[in-house]
Amino acid sequence: MSTLRVAIVDDEAPARALLREYLAAEDGVEVVAECANGFEAVRAVEELHPDVLLLDVQMPRLSGFDVLELVERDVAVVFVTAYDAYAVRAFEVQAVDYLLKPVAPERLGQALARARQRLGRPRQVASAALQAAAAPQAGTATRLIVREGGRVEILPLEAVDVIESQDDCVVVRSGARRIRKTSTLNDLAAQLDPARFVRVHRCFLLNVARLSRLELYARDSRLAVLADGSKIPVSRTGYARLRAVIGSDW
Numbered sequence: 001m002s003t004l005r006v007a008i009v010d011d012e013a014p015a016r017a018l019l020r021e022y023l024a025a026e027d028g029v030e031v032v033a034e035c036a037n038g039f040e041a042v043r044a045v046e047e048l049h050p051d052v053l054l055l056d057v058q059m060p061r062l063s064g065f066d067v068l069e070l071v072e073r074d075v076a077v078v079f080v081t082a083y084d085a086y087a088v089r090a091f092e093v094q095a096v097d098y099l100l101k102p103v104a105p106e107r108l109g110q111a112l113a114r115a116r117q118r119l120g121r122p123r124q125v126a127s128a129a130l131q132a133a134a135a136p137q138a139g140t141a142t143r144l145i146v147r148e149g150g151r152v153e154i155l156p157l158e159a160v161d162v163i164e165s166q167d168d169c170v171v172v173r174s175g176a177r178r179i180r181k182t183s184t185l186n187d188l189a190a191q192l193d194p195a196r197f198v199r200v201h202r203c204f205l206l207n208v209a210r211l212s213r214l215e216l217y218a219r220d221s222r223l224a225v226l227a228d229g230s231k232i233p234v235s236r237t238g239y240a241r242l243r244a245v246i247g248s249d250w
Contacts, residue, residue: 041062042062045075052078069145080099141192159174185204208242210228212226
């Protein structure tokens, strides 16, 4: 039996200590990381390559689902939480198991056995689809979680000017910064409040608070001029969406 490499992720030290105690009694299990927050969890997955994440859901700043949105490596996930409300969403992101606190040792052993069975099997859903499922639900996002190099950053929506589709990702424009994010424009548009972010073109989502004016570019198209002077195209359909939000005086 190969050794199962496990990372524990929970913001509460007693919860981590209890899981470590239970894991010490399991044969063929090695704890390779003990993470007190989601930032440490993302780093641990990238650097230590655990087979399994024992992942809490509700943690400060980055939730368990935020972690999964950022993780780009295949890892089996067992959610360990005090709340049953996230169970359906957990299995949408193909969690191996969902354990409610306080966790019984026997129940943890069952979850690890399921994780062993999962190892070596390809995911049934592509990584991008899993990240989309882990992202905030429709219209509820209050921030964007982005990565620059090895650094994870929480970007408030107020700081976002435009989100642009590029190849297999999007580029989030915030002032002079250009930050790539693994997502599609469709997925992000679904997460964001449509009264604040409008799909003005097939390749652009505009923060309407950044709109300075509209310029006629051709018969059926316009340019949106942002507060910083930059311009993005507005299609005929995008213009209709924009007018529905900001009124017909533009």
